[in-house]
Amino acid sequence: MHLDHGKSLESVKRCIDIGYKSVMVDASALPFEQNVALTKKAVKIARAKKCSVEAELGSLGKIGDARLTDPKEAKLFVRKTGCDCLAVAIGTSHGAFKFSGEAKIDLGRLREIGEVVGIPLVLHGASSVDSELVKKANQFGADLHDTAGVPHGDLLKAIKLGVAKINIDTDLRIAFTAGLRQFLAENPDRYDPRDSLAFACEQVKDLAVRRINLLGARNRAE
Numbered sequence: 001m002h003l004d005h006g007k008s009l010e011s012v013k014r015c016i017d018i019g020y021k022s023v024m025v026d027a028s029a030l031p032f033e034q035n036v037a038l039t040k041k042a043v044k045i046a047r048a049k050k051c052s053v054e055a056e057l058g059s060l061g062k063i064g065d066a067r068l069t070d071p072k073e074a075k076l077f078v079r080k081t082g083c084d085c086l087a088v089a090i091g092t093s094h095g096a097f098k099f100s101g102e103a104k105i106d107l108g109r110l111r112e113i114g115e116v117v118g119i120p121l122v123l124h125g126a127s128s129v130d131s132e133l134v135k136k137a138n139q140f141g142a143d144l145h146d147t148a149g150v151p152h153g154d155l156l157k158a159i160k161l162g163v164a165k166i167n168i169d170t171d172l173r174i175a176f177t178a179g180l181r182q183f184l185a186e187n188p189d190r191y192d193p194r195d196s197l198a199f200a201c202e203q204v205k206d207l208a209v210r211r212i213n214l215l216g217a218r219n220r221a222e
């Protein structure tokens with residue numbers, strides 16, 4: 001089990017106490033020194049229980065809007081906190097509307113960070129929001145427009161530059177919703193939620209398998 005975006009030491013501690021082997025402490029909204037201080041405390045608690053810690057530096061969002069991760073700060077942050085992996089801001093964002101116009105993430109910055117930190121990097125907000133997926137959802141009654149995600153090619157480049165964990169959630173949510181809408185539209189005589197939800201869950205599973213294969217994560221323990 002992994003805790004995503006733990007915002008307080010209490011939530012991090014609670015998860016570690018009940019046996020999580022991995023936690024994220026997300027103090028990225030705080031000023032640098034406070035982020036360092038909170039992350040450092042989380043690392044100390046986690047170490048004692050052999051739990052790994054993901055931290056975040058910078059704020060996610062479109063290039064131009066976001067506070068992208070500074071490579072020099074990242075190096076200092078990792079040295080000061082002792083975190084095991086680092087989530088970076090290079091232009092990705094949570095949700096289905098990541099870019100207006102061209103999908104662009106700052107791979108040059110990612111390369112620089114990767115070269116200086118010496119630990120695995122993490123990409124949040126990395127769904128591809130593929131047009132076929134959105135088209136399918138819309139075909140069965142959704143109304144999703146102007147969606148944009150991270151192209152598959154950029155994810156593969158990011159892996160080469162040191163990214164070891166890629167967080168994909170929006171794609172799974174859309175797959176679920178599209179599947180649920182499809183089942184209900186195609187089976188107007190069925191009323192058991194166990195059937196419609198099972199079908200929707202299968203669509204999530206299929207998409208997860210496709211992403212695992214695409215990103216070369218198949219049969220890799222870590």
Ligand SMILES: [Zn+2]
Pocket residue numbers: 005094124125167
């Ligand atoms: Zn996230």
